[in-house]
Amino acid sequence: MTRRGFTLLETVLAAAIASIVALVALGMFIGVERTNRVLAVRAEQSGDLARTRMVMERAFLNLLMSSHRPMPRRTTPANRNEPPAPVEPEREPTPRLILDADPRLAGFRMTRDEDTREFGVQRLEIVLSQSPVPDQSRDIWAWAITATPAREVAAPGTTPEAAPITEAEDEEAQAPVRAVRGAFEFWPQNARGEQGRLEELLAALGDTPDMPMLWELWWVPLPPKPEYVDDPPPLAPPILGEPYLIASNLRYARWTFYDDREKKVRHAAAVRQHIPAYVELALETGAGLRTEFMFEVDSAVGLEAVQRPAPAPTSPGGGGEDGIGAAAGAGNTPPPTRGGGREGGGGGGGKGAPK
Numbered sequence: 334m335t336r337r338g339f340t341l342l343e344t345v346l347a348a349a350i351a352s353i354v355a356l357v358a359l360g361m362f363i364g365v366e367r368t369n370r371v372l373a374v375r376a377e378q379s380g381d382l383a384r385t386r387m388v389m390e391r392a393f394l395n396l397l398m399s400s401h402r403p404m405p406r407r408t409t410p411a412n413r414n415e416p417p418a419p420v421e422p423e424r425e426p427t428p429r430l431i432l433d434a435d436p437r438l439a440g441f442r443m444t445r446d447e448d449t450r451e452f453g454v455q456r457l458e459i460v461l462s463q464s465p466v467p468d469q470s471r472d473i474w475a476w477a478i479t480a481t482p483a484r485e486v487a488a489p490g491t492t493p494e495a496a497p498i499t500e501a502e503d504e505e506a507q508a509p510v511r512a513v514r515g516a517f518e519f520w521p522q523n524a525r526g527e528q529g530r531l532e533e534l535l536a537a538l539g540d541t542p543d544m545p546m547l548w549e550l551w552w553v554p555l556p557p558k559p560e561y562v563d564d565p566p567p568l569a570p571p572i573l574g575e576p577y578l579i580a581s582n583l584r585y586a587r588w589t590f591y592d593d594r595e596k597k598v599r600h601a602a603a604v605r606q607h608i609p610a611y612v613e614l615a616l617e618t619g620a621g622l623r624t625e626f627m628f629e630v631d632s633a634v635g636l637e638a639v640q641r642p643a644p645a646p647t648s649p650g651g652g653g654e655d656g657i658g659a660a661a662g663a664g665n666t667p668p669p670t671r672g673g674g675r676e677g678g679g680g681g682g683g684k685g686a687p688k
Contacts, residue, residue: 371620374582374620375620375622377582378582378618378619378620378622379622381579381580381581381582381583381618382580382616382618382622382624384579384580385550385579385580385614385616385626386626388465388466388552388579389465389612389614389626389628390628391465392459392461392465392517393612393628393629393630393631394628394629394630394631395461395462395463395465395631395633396429396430396459396460396461396462396608396630396631396632396633397429397460397461397462397512397632397633397634397635397637398429398430398460398602398603398604398605398608398632398633398634399426399427399429399560399603399604399634399637400634400635400636401424401426401560401561401603401604402604424561424562424563425561425562425563426560426561426562426603426604427558427559427560427561427562427564427603427637428458428601428602428603429459429460429602429603429637430458430459430460430600430601430602430603430608431456431457431458431459431600431601432455432456432457432458432588432590432597432598432599432600432601433455433456433599433601434453434454434455434456434599435453435454435455435456435518435519438453438454438519439453441453441454441521441546442454443546443548443584443585443586443587444545444584444585445584445585445617446584446617446621452585452587454519454548455519455586455587455588455598456516456517456518456519457516457517457588458514458515458516458555459514459515459516459517460512460513460514460637461512461513461514461515462512462633462635463513464513464515464554464574465515465552466552466577466579467577512557512635512636512637512638513554514554514555514556514557514558514637515552515553515554515555516552516553516555517550517551517552517553517579518550518551518553519548519549519550519551519583519586520548520549520551521546521547521548521549522546522547522548522549522581522582522583545584545619546584547581547582547583547584547619548581548583548584548586549578549580549581549583550578550579550580550581550583550586551576551577551578551579552576552577552579553576554573554574554575554576555573556573557637557638558637558638559638560636560637567638582618582619582620583616583617583618583619584617584618584619585615585616585617586614586615586616586617587614587615588612588613588614589612589613589614589615590609590612591609591610591611591612591613592607592608592609592610596613597609605632605634608630608632609630610630611627611628611629611630612627612628612630613625613626613627613628614626614627614628
């Protein structure tokens with residue numbers, strides 16, 4: 334009995350079928366990998382949008398506005414023959430809420446998909462009663478230990494006496510120490526490599542348009558400003574944190590304030606009467622995700638920073654025999670600096686400063 338082998342035609346058919354199966358399997362693997370990459374990018378950008386919404390909602394619900402009140406209208410004196418009383422010029426409070434174009438990025442533009450218009454880059458400077466991002470500029474445990482004074486244990490059957498409150502502690506309790514001024518700023522994203530990754534993704538999807546510039550949204554702490562524009566700056570050195578990265582991969586972002594029955598893209602306010610009724614924020618990511626948020630606005634009134642008076646100058650020889658008796662006897666000590674375990678303001682508050 335002779336064995337019969339495969340003919341040439343059977344071998345060619347088997348090889349062709351195997352090649353077709355391999356190509357189909359390879360196509361399926363490529364499709365799964367492409368879908369996985371798209372979903373990963375969209376999930377990352379969806380997380381950035383959700384984080385932006387949370388930060389903005391916390392910011393617009395914690396505005397800290399000036400307690401300045403406009404001067405009343407000039408009244409006519411009862412006796413017309415008397416000259417009117419002199420009216421002092423009204424002082425201009427320092428703005429607490431500033432929305433305007435960013436002068437650093439005057440030559441840059443943001444674009445939207447399927448929209449031929451170009452939009453300038455905005456900057457939002459704001460004063461809040463508390464930081465809208467996690468504060469990691471100080472060690473909370475060290476602050477709690479140093480900020481809690483040690484108390485003496487009273488003897489059995491007696492009541493412990495309360496320690497007298499010093500002037501520095503009283504000022505610390507009354508001042509809004511949590512007030513913070515900062516700015517939401519956009520920075521170009523070319524240095525982080527996300528631009529190239531999205532270009533590869535669009536090329537894998539068969540879409541090769543001109544890739545727009547992508548942006549990062551940062552919270553940048555700023556030093557406090559005086560209550561009025563003509564006041565000297567606060568004497569206490571500010572304790573600032575590090576810039577904090579909120580979102581990346583943004584193609585388009587725009588704030589819109591609704592005030593005086595119209596929508597504004599530029600606005601400045603110092604008092605509660607001038608804050609907008611609500612705020613809109615439109616965002617679009619590099620992967621094509623679009624969203625529009627609407628935020629309620631709430632505010633409180635308080636000082637941004639404590640204005641400490643400068644110590645009175647002492648004349649040499651005006652006190653005791655050694656010339657320093659006036660400063661020591663009259664209590665002309667320099668004002669206390671704000672310490673209390675708040676050292677280390679330059680720690681990491683975010684993901685590193687933008688380059």
